[in-house]
Amino acid sequence: MSACYSAKPAARVLLVEANNMGKWVGTTMPYEVHIPPLGLMYLASYARRALPGVEFRIVESSLACPDNEGFIRILNDFQPDVVGIRSIAFFLEELQRIASLVRAHSDATLVAGGPIVQAYKHLLFHEVPELEIAVKGEGEKVFVDLLSGAPLSSIAGLLYRTDDRVVENEDQLEVADIDSLPFPAYDLIDVDQYQGQLSYAYNHRRQGVLLTSRGCVYPCTFCFSHWKGIRLRSAANVFEEIKELHDKHGIQDFYVVDDIFNIDLKRSLELFDLILAAGLELRLYFVNGLRADITSEKFVDRALAAGAVWFTYAVESGADEIQRLVKKRLDLEKTRRIIAYTQHQNAVVNVSTMYGFPTETRELAQRTLDWLGELPKPSLLPYHFCLRFFPGCAINQQALDAGWDPERMGLTSRFSYNDMPLGTPTLSKHDMYGIQLEYHRRFGLSNPAAVDGAVRTLRSIGYSDMEIVHMYSVLKRKVIHDVGDLMTAGGN
Numbered sequence: 001m002s003a004c005y006s007a008k009p010a011a012r013v014l015l016v017e018a019n020n021m022g023k024w025v026g027t028t029m030p031y032e033v034h035i036p037p038l039g040l041m042y043l044a045s046y047a048r049r050a051l052p053g054v055e056f057r058i059v060e061s062s063l064a065c066p067d068n069e070g071f072i073r074i075l076n077d078f079q080p081d082v083v084g085i086r087s088i089a090f091f092l093e094e095l096q097r098i099a100s101l102v103r104a105h106s107d108a109t110l111v112a113g114g115p116i117v118q119a120y121k122h123l124l125f126h127e128v129p130e131l132e133i134a135v136k137g138e139g140e141k142v143f144v145d146l147l148s149g150a151p152l153s154s155i156a157g158l159l160y161r162t163d164d165r166v167v168e169n170e171d172q173l174e175v176a177d178i179d180s181l182p183f184p185a186y187d188l189i190d191v192d193q194y195q196g197q198l199s200y201a202y203n204h205r206r207q208g209v210l211l212t213s214r215g216c217v218y219p220c221t222f223c224f225s226h227w228k229g230i231r232l233r234s235a236a237n238v239f240e241e242i243k244e245l246h247d248k249h250g251i252q253d254f255y256v257v258d259d260i261f262n263i264d265l266k267r268s269l270e271l272f273d274l275i276l277a278a279g280l281e282l283r284l285y286f287v288n289g290l291r292a293d294i295t296s297e298k299f300v301d302r303a304l305a306a307g308a309v310w311f312t313y314a315v316e317s318g319a320d321e322i323q324r325l326v327k328k329r330l331d332l333e334k335t336r337r338i339i340a341y342t343q344h345q346n347a348v349v350n351v352s353t354m355y356g357f358p359t360e361t362r363e364l365a366q367r368t369l370d371w372l373g374e375l376p377k378p379s380l381l382p383y384h385f386c387l388r389f390f391p392g393c394a395i396n397q398q399a400l401d402a403g404w405d406p407e408r409m410g411l412t413s414r415f416s417y418n419d420m421p422l423g424t425p426t427l428s429k430h431d432m433y434g435i436q437l438e439y440h441r442r443f444g445l446s447n448p449a450a451v452d453g454a455v456r457t458l459r460s461i462g463y464s465d466m467e468i469v470h471m472y473s474v475l476k477r478k479v480i481h482d483v484g485d486l487m488t489a490g491g492n
């Protein structure tokens with residue numbers, strides 16, 4: 001297989017985001033979160049620049065073809081000679097479904113990429129028997145080499161199947177200057193279709209998804225990362241992308257998905273200044289976690305002036321012992337100050353926390369709840385989650401060392417973020433349910449004042465009642481018909 005593939009450069013490449021968003025938000029919901037598949041859009045734009053003759057198509061499986069027939073139609077219509085699939089560990093079954101359909105209905109070479117590869121490595125070839133090639137880590141350079149027909153043994157960053165085994169090549173070098181990467185290929189997705197879906201901030205907008213950095217400097221053991229070092233785009237480069245998306249696609253809502261956007265305060269402020277100076281009317285959503293103890297009141301003020309409406313602070317635990325265990329070592333005092341400051345502004349403020357860490361007792365878990373109780377307001381999104389173990393994370397070993405059952409740990413990686421917990425050696429299932437109940441009673445979905453406050457904040461930053469209804473239908477996992485049903489005083 002390997003010799004044959006390397007002799008045949010590709011002409012038509014189908015890129016598939018293999019996810020099952022129904023599983024993520026709860027299978028019976030009529031509204032799903034769907035986000036432009038950024039990884040594939042980056043791959044396509046880079047490969048198009050290097051190989052202008054190659055035609056690309058991007059589909060998200062649970063949006064374009066949740067049914068097999070739909071995907072077979074796409075294969076028959078496009079006749080790809082390479083199918084590249086992105087997935088994450090949580091969606092292994094969807095990767096398996098797509099791979100088996102490709103093998104049964106086309107001769108295309110099958111390539112997998114995305115976080116699932118680094119997580120599973122060789123095991124992925126066992127789990128997905130049809131898989132021929134997988135790309136670990138950053139994909140742009142590797143994919144171009146592959147599509148040009150270079151011999152597989154010569155391409156750093158690959159794993160591939162031979163007759164009797166899976167070969168793993170050395171890691172590839174990451175692109176040093178990520179300003180040099182072309183912007184993601186928005187022309188290969190349907191921006192209107194994504195507007196009909198819920199965004200990462202649960203609203204229906206023309207979505208601009210921004211990745212302004214790759215990687216992270218912190219070694220948090222619960223986090224999965226397949227980037228090596230940290231690389232930042234310049235403020236000017238990010239601004240140029242914003243301007244292009246705004247002017248070409250009419251996008252005004254920008255969702256930042258960096259691991260930690262505010263890692264470099266100076267760069268953040270420069271970007272805010274550029275947006276302000278251009279007079280762009282836009283909204284910025286920091287949906288994926290800011291680190292509070294390296295930010296400042298000035299950051300918050302300037303972000304708001306530039307259009308920020310959504311701040312998510314990733315705190316994880318209110319216990320210093322757990323901060324040390326997971327190597328996050330957040331300064332909880334400073335974090336409290338910054339979150340409180342942000343909560344006094346007119347913006348959504350989310351505080352993400354977790355429980356169920358190795359060695360965490362009921363008393364330590366309680367400290368997180370009580371820490372949250374000292375903030376001026378509850379987190380707008382009720383995001384207090386039970387820790388999940390995805391393959392490839394350092395915390396898995398910490399849990400094994402603490403005497404956890406590996407099978408139960410494995411099971412958690414198949415659960416959705418809001419599925420119910422299993423119990424740990426130091427925190428019984430009963431205690432875990434108790435924690436969830438207490439969280440929702442004090443800060444979340446069972447607290448009328450918290451929901452009331454959240455609805456008011458959402459309205460004040462421009463959410464329509466329809467968006468709020470859809471958002472809460474997902475959060476509550478049942479269809480809500482009217483905002484009034486959420487409000488204590490009946491609708492205002």
Ligand code: B12
Pocket residue numbers: 017019020021024033035036037038039040042043083084085086087088089090111112113114115116119135137138139140143200211222223224225257258259288388390391392415416417418
């Ligand atoms: C945005 C995001 C989401 C979005 C969905 C985005 C999407 N389109 O799927 C939302 C909010 C819905 C989400 C939810 C979840 N997410 Co998420 N998410 C992210 C986040 C923050 C950014 C993803 C991204 O766009 N990265 C930027 C692109 C450029 O990187 P990339 O996708 O990795 O692509 C590069 C390479 O992987 C490679 N590549 C990718 N695909 C392919 C394909 C081929 C053929 C090739 C050759 C190469 C290749 O090339 C690309 C360019 O270099 C990442 C963290 C991160 N920083 O990456 C977590 C992350 C991917 N999510 C993760 C998880 C666990 C989840 C959840 C399961 C959480 C939960 N427990 O409920 C849910 C599941 C739902 C879902 N659909 O993903 C984990 C995955 C861990 C793992 N081992 O699989 C990550 C890594 C976070 C973490 N640090 O733990 N997520």
